[in-house]
Amino acid sequence: MSLTDLWDRFTAIQPPPASGLILATAVASLAAVLIPAVWRLARNLITITHEGGHALVAVLTGRQLRGIRLHSDTSGLTLARGKPRGLGMILTLSAGYLMPSLLGLAAAAVLATGRVTLLLWTALILLFLVLLVIRNWFGLLSVTVTGAVVFAVSYYAAEQTQAAITYVAVWFLLIGGVKPVLELRGRRRRGGTGSDPDQLARITGVPAGLWIAVFTLANLACLAYGGYLLVQDRVM
Template sequence: MTFAADTWWQNPFGGQAEPDAVVPAVTGIIALFVVLSGRPWRVARHVVTLVHEGGHALAAVLAGRRLEGIRLHSDTSGLTFSRGRPTGPGVVFTMLAGYPAPAVLGVVFAGLAAADRISAVLIIAAIGICGILVMIRNVYGAFVVLLTAFVLAVVAFTGPTNLISVFVYTITWLLLLGAIRPLFELQAKRRRGAAYNSDVDQLARLTGVPGWLWILILGVMVTCTLVVGGAWLLEPMFRRM
């Protein structure tokens, strides 16, 4: 790569050079290890939950609902509060948006990375974090968002070129892969009868479509984004083979 860590922000909409050929594969392996692990996943899941709740919040605004706030909890769960009609397409869209949100953001980041727009990924991440911060309504949630913002700022403005590349690719893989595990965790909770108010169970009550079918639909969605996003991320490596 050729751009410097201290100059990307001077031309934020310009292109950057492709990463080293091994970066997409190595970062994918790192992200997969995190998603399949124990404690590292519990830490990384806070980021996935943050994007999940951000998806609910954005969908609520797009559906014309009144967004009231977001809460993030130490057990990696979260809640997004909005006011509006208790039934209808708007609330269904709002409920549906959470679980696919990390995967959708991941495929957007993958497309930008494939187009050598690493700086655009950093800018979108910063805007998203700021948007969520103003809607946070609890201390722990504010801590998670501010810590995420701090890590992003440190890497973006002080990290060397290769570190920025590795960071962006790892986060992108983490969003793509990390969107899948919560669905398995949710279904396991549903089998134990411990997820009565989960997104899919609320969707089931709103639409009459069984919760297991909603999980299947969401699983297909996040798997498709992983295939597309993964292909974009790995394309530079295959092109150089």
């Protein structure tokens, strides 16, 4: 297969899935977020994206990335060297809770063009980049398994199956990106003070509650517009 043929395959436009499939994938993703047993497992995808967001912005703002750790309790940690204050630190801390929703919105925009295979292979590239900076065994396992699933779907699955799984994943990023921010409120009421909004409050003087409100509104906006992109001209 030539490079031209390969590129044509990756950028091929698939016909839009049936409206029933789009709604079914939205319901499945919502269930994955609301059912505790499923959420505990599926949340690893949100954690990978969260820590990847920290890492990406850290590099873009000139910080020295030391690595990412992912833990079995779905928590994570991104280590980077640089000034403990300033715009770079603020952007790096802000990126974590925003990245799943922003990535979901970008993915929804790609899906709206029908380029399912291109989206899957873009996800593979991003996972590979995250894998390069993972610094613990569970993180390696989590990212490798996720990448293997994405590769299997992109290479072996039929078009309809690709579309179904991709829509589930994008809906999950959009819906699942909201829940961790909402959970922050309960965690802070129980005395937690080490979250990203708490660190932002310490370096900016802006209350953590206001940061949480900003993240919540931004992620809800991504969900609303991303959802619109996924259903436009199909369900509406």
